[in-house]
Amino acid sequence: MDYHLIYDTSLTFIQMLTIAFLAPLASGVTKKTKALLQGRKGASIFQDYNDLRKWWQKETITSPFTGPIFLLAPFIYLLTAFLAAFLLPLAETGLRLADIFVFVGVLAVGRFFMVLASFDAATAFGGMGGSRETFVAVLIEPVLFLSILLLALRTGETTISGMMGVGGLELNVSGILACTAFFILLLAENGRLPIDNPDTHLELTMIHEGMLLEYSGRLLAIIHLASMIKSLLYILLFAFLFLPLDLPLAAKALLTTIAIAIMESLNNKLRLFKIQGYLLATAGLLLLAVVAQ
Amino acid sequence: MIHIKAEGLRGAANVLSHNGRNSLTAMFANDETPLGKGYAVYCLFEDKGEKDIKIVRAQLEPGNELEFPSLTPLFPAAAWYEREIYDLFGIKPLEHPDLRPLVLHEGFPKEFYPMRKTIPCDSHVAGKRDYPLAKAQGEGLFEVPVGPIHAGIIEPGHFCFSQAGEAVLQLDAKLFYTHRGIEKAVEGKSIGGALFMVERICGACSVANAVSFCQAVEKLSYAKVPRRAELTRVVIAEMERLYNHVGDTGNLCAGAGFTVPNAMGARLKEELLRCNEKIAGNRFLRGMIVPGGIHRTLKDEDAKIILAQLTRTENDYRLLTQVLNGQDGFLNRIQKTGIVRKKTAIDLAMVGIGARASGVGRDARKDLAYGIYSELAFDICTETAGDVEARLLVRIKEVAETIKIIRQALSLLAHEPETSICSEKLECRSYEGAWGISESARGSDLHWVMLDEQQNIYRLFVRSASYPNWPALPIAMQGEIIPDFPLVNKSFELCYACLDR
The missing domain is CATH 3.30.460.80 (NADH:ubiquinone oxidoreductase Nqo5 subunit)
Structure with a gap:
């Protein structure tokens, strides 16, 4: 029995649980900052824990028109989020698990199932949300791979741990361009303004939230937790690989969550069919970053 | 006549x-x-x-x-x-081209006509009838039903979108969900009793409704409203316009997901509502206007409170408009969105901001010069583009004009001698109709009153400002994409309660 393997696996396991445990806090910090920027007091930064507990205690109602995929999708979504949290090599271990393509792919599987589930109840809002989510995802993914290409070119590696071994971006033209571009991707990927508004009640404008309208109770709690984990994973990835600052990881992650709130307060939501131009500009930034390197 | x-x-x-x-x-x-x-x-x-x-x-x-x-x-x-x-x-x-039901929904029996005098006001009825909505049909088209219950805390209304992807082909609205039959309920009530209900037709234009109603009653009685009362009515009515316009500016930003100005607008409106509470004892300025004049006068300290609030609101609102003007992404959302052409505005006889943003300079304060408005200097603000931005710009300009009007009226009021504030007796002619009109924040509110020989209401008809503007919303949405609907809708700021009178 390999003692190191057990040690590394349990350490990574602890890392996964820690990320899951801290995810609602990251979301809470963003919400609190947004409230302060709007001149409101806002709820406590621990409010998302209360919300999750509230949903967990509530009755779960499902539409009679839904099939098994509707019940299954939240669990798959959560599973992929946990798996991705497991793959992120933050803890110093000897494990070389994650190719970055696997990381992105695992999260894409979760999204795929959520989109399927959004169509399952056959409601107009769910379908609209699902089709828009796909539309945005199709635009995000090529740009995301471009950002990966940048890192791969820099480090000669496609595993996250390999990239991390070389170290994050440096504070130069290329670094700043890539940092800006990935930050925009982070917002887009996690349903933040200016692509999507996570705080709106206007169903007709919703993208990610539109897919969740049919969910309630525990299933809703699971989906929200998965979304929060996914969001924190992107924040950590950004803080680790793209933020060219010489600070501890926790400080960089905190800065990123606050930066998200500031960006959301400075911007309004884009017109739906302007998103492609916005992401095209992001791709342009990344190409420049590749060239500048 | x-x-x-x-x-x-x-x-x-x-x-x-x-x-x-x-x-x-x-x-x-x-x-x-x-x-x-x-x-x-x-x-x-x-x-x-x-x-x-x-x-x-x-x-x-x-x-x-x-x-x-x-x-x-x-x-x-x-x-x-x-x-x-x-x-x-x-x-x-x-020869009406589209005689589908409008006010009465499925739950009413066929051939039931509630406004006829033979139907008692407290009738309980149940039945079944059709309420067909206009829908586009064809390969690949689908329908998006929205409401009547919405996620926000707003009134009920059902919107039926016929969609080709994100593009709106047709929109039909089913409204009048919570029709209260106020026009029927006030029949046989005294003038004062009717006024109480009229003020509650709609929260956002309760002063405008009261002014219109009182004007109609005053016309039936030849009562002369004292000058002091007329000036006070102007102050009260313009305070109502101000809090609405300021709040609506912020609400519009919610339609574009622009959170900071949205919160700013809500805060400014709240300040004005609290100011209203100080001068009138309630946030919606109810109970101030009575037939023949006003119920209570504005004292010097009230004027001071208002003037201090106006200065604060003016400065903060300027900041709000600067935030909006400085945001290209926001301007991109509101420009060329939800266009109502001038011809449409004229054909539908639109009123208020909806009309003025499409180049129709209609404003009852000037056009019909009711009350004491002819003595006050102010401009009618118009725009020609007819899009969301035009309606926002008209609103922003009107806030400045409204503040100007309130200051003028307060300074005139300060020099006005302490005379009576309400004409003594109201002897009204019976079985004769009279109209009253006033410009609310959303456009002109028209009331038509007929009294019986006991000076009770025989017939009250209320045409609120939202009534002629609602049909413009589906026209403004044609060719737009469905996620822009909340933005277009909020730019009109149409009222459900004004229909459900």
């Missing part, structure tokens, strides 16, 4: 409309059978030149079929009024 027989309605309407120069203000029916006169249909046209409203009364002879020639083919603005008349009185507009 022109009296004609129902058959001659089109001819008379043509004459009164002055080749389309005068717009149709309202149309309603009145059950005068207890007076031995049968039913009558009244048409009101606004005559800008004479600053007056011209009325034609079309008599339906007792014993004849209950029908009259529809005006909708001539004036599209008549469409809703005539559908309502058919719903509530069972008087059929002949």
Whole structure:
């Protein structure tokens, strides 16, 4: 029995649980900052824990028109989020698990199932949300791979741990361009303004939230937790690989969550069919970053 | 007032409309059978030149079929009024192009006409009828039903979108969900009792409704409203416009997901509502206006409170507009979105900001010069683009004008001697109609009142500002994409309660 393997696996396991445990806090910090920027007091930064507990205690109602995929999708979504949290090599271990393509792919599987589930109840809002989510995802993914290409070119590696071994971006033209571009991707990927508004009640404008309208109770709690984990994973990835600052990881992650709130307060939501131009500009930034390197 | 027989309605309407120069203000029916006169249909046209409203009364002879020639083919603005008349009185507009039910939903029995005098106000009815909505059909098209219950804390309304992908092909709205029958409920009530209910037709224009109603009653009595009362009415009415415009500016930003100015607008509105509470004892300025004048005068300290608040609001609102103007992404959302062309605004006889943003400079304060507005210096703000931005810009300009008006009225009020604030006695003529109008934040609110011999209400008709503007919303949405609907909708700031009167 390999003692190191057990040690590394349990350490990574602890890392996964820690990320899951801290995810609602990251979301809470963003919400609190947004409230302060709007001149409101806002709820406590621990409010998302209360919300999750509230949903967990509530009755779960499902539409009679839904099939098994509707019940299954939240669990798959959560599973992929946990798996991705497991793959992120933050803890110093000897494990070389994650190719970055696997990381992105695992999260894409979760999204795929959520989109399927959004169509399952056959409601107009769910379908609209699902089709828009796909539309945005199709635009995000090529740009995301471009950002990966940048890192791969820099480090000669496609595993996250390999990239991390070389170290994050440096504070130069290329670094700043890539940092800006990935930050925009982070917002887009996690349903933040200016692509999507996570705080709106206007169903007709919703993208990610539109897919969740049919969910309630525990299933809703699971989906929200998965979304929060996914969001924190992107924040950590950004803080680790793209933020060219010489600070501890926790400080960089905190800065990123606050930066998200500031960006959301400075911007309004884009017109739906302007998103492609916005992401095209992001791709342009990344190409420049590749060239500048 | 022109009296004609129902058959001659089109001819008379043509004459009164002055080749389309005068717009149709309202149309309603009145059950005068207890007076031995049968039913009558009244048409009101606004005559800008004479600053007056011209009325034609079309008599339906007792014993004849209950029908009259529809005006909708001539004036599209008549469409809703005539559908309502058919719903509530069972008087059929002949040749109406679209006589689907409007006010009464599926739960009402067929051939039930609630506004007829034979139906008691407390009737309980149940039945089944159809309420068809307009839908586009075809390969690949689908339908998005929204409401009547919405996620926000707003009133009920069902919107039926016919979609080709994200593009809106057609929109039909089903409204009047919580119709309260106030027009019926006030029948037989005293003037004071009716005023109490009139002020509660709509929270956002409760002063405007009270002013319109009181003006109509005052016309029936030749009562002279004291100057001090007229000035106070101006202050109160403009304070109402101010809090609405400021709040609506912030609400518009919610439609574009622009959170900071949205919160700013909410805060500024709240400050104004608290100021209202200080001067009137309630946040919506109710109970200030009574027939013949006002209920209580504004004292010097009230004026000080208002003036101090105006300065604060002016500065903060300027900051809000700067934030909006400095945001290209926001301007991109609101420009060329939800366009209402000038021709549409004229055809639908739109009022308020909806009309003024499309280049129709209609404002009852100038056009009909009611109250004391002719003595005050202010401008009518217009824009020509007819899009969301135009409606926002009109609103922003009007905030400045409104503040100007309040300051003028308060300074005139300060020099006004402490005279009576309400004319003593109201002796009103019975069985005679009179109208009153006032410009609310959303446009003109028109009331038409007829009293019986005990000075109680015989018939009250309310045409609120949202009524002629609602049909413009589906037109503004044609060719837009569905996620822009909340933004377009909020730019009009249409009111459900104003329909559910």
